[in-house]
Amino acid sequence: MDVQSQEAIKRLAEQHGKDKLLVLLGSPDAESAEIAAETVVLGDPSYAGPLAGAQLGLFVHHVLDPEIRQEIPPQVWEEQIGVMTDVLNAGALTAAVAAMRQRGGGA
Amino acid sequence: MLKDRLIIALGERDGISGPAIAACVTAAGGTVAFIATECFV
Numbered sequence: 001m002d003v004q005s006q007e008a009i010k011r012l013a014e015q016h017g018k019d020k021l022l023v024l025l026g027s028p029d030a031e032s033a034e035i036a037a038e039t040v041v042l043g044d045p046s047y048a049g050p051l052a053g054a055q056l057g058l059f060v061h062h063v064l065d066p067e068i069r070q071e072i073p074p075q076v077w078e079e080q081i082g083v084m085t086d087v088l089n090a091g092a093l094t095a096a097v098a099a100m101r102q103r104g105g106g107a
Numbered sequence: 108m109l110k111d112r113l114i115i116a117l118g119e120r121d122g123i124s125g126p127a128i129a130a131c132v133t134a135a136g137g138t139v140a141f142i143a144t145e146c147f148v
Contacts, residue, residue, distance in 0.1 A: 001117075005143045009115055012140055021140070022112040024132065026123030036117060036145070059112070063128050071109045076134035080127040088122060 001039045006049035009040060013056050023060040024068065028088055030096040033062055037097045041104035057104045062097045064090035109137035118144040 012021060023040050027033035035045060040058040044051040061068050064085065069077065077085075114132045116139055118125035125142040132139050 002143065002145055005117065005141075005145065008141045008143070012113070012115065016113055016140075020113055021115060022108065023115040023117055024128050026116075026118035026125065026128050026144075028119055028122030032119060032122075036119075040115075040117075058115075061108075063123055063131065067108065071135045071137075072131040073134050076131055080130045081123060084123050 001036060001044065001049060001051075003049045006039065006044060006051045009056070009058070010050050010054060013058065018056055018058050021058055023058050024063045025060065025097060026063055027093065030089070030092045033093050034096045034100055037100035041100050055104075060097055060101060062090075062093040064088060065094040065097070066090070109135045113138055113140040115140060116142045118142075120144055120146045
């Protein structure tokens with residue numbers, strides 16, 4: 001994850017507290033989704049950015065998670081996500097992020 | 108879920124972009140606190 005993103009997320013967590021934040025990922029595959037989720041839950045796995053060693057324990061979902069999708073108006077979903085719904089493996093992405101949430105102690 | 112929290116929209120270039128995620132969140136009545144589109148290598 002970019003250093004700038006890590007800095008911004010760390011700052012938001014400090015300002016608002018972890019319970020106020022939700023990270024939504026747009027990763028294309030389970031591996032990158034897992035790494036992004038790990039970064040905001042357990043800390044930067046590459047130990048290169050500001051979140052290295054920072055176990056923020058943030059609440060994180062992939063945007064294709066059915067729990068998220070059901071809250072978004074269908075027309076907007078079609079305009080913004082559209083064909084990527086069929087191209088990407090929503091089940092694998094949702095499972096990868098859920099597993100990382102559980103490792104962080106979240107639901 | 109989206110209305111209860113501040114959203115960090117962390118998109119990815121080869122997947123779904125940050126602005127696309129943010130547009131969905133806004134349409135659902137949520138508030139976006141940060142938007143980025145990463146390039147995972």
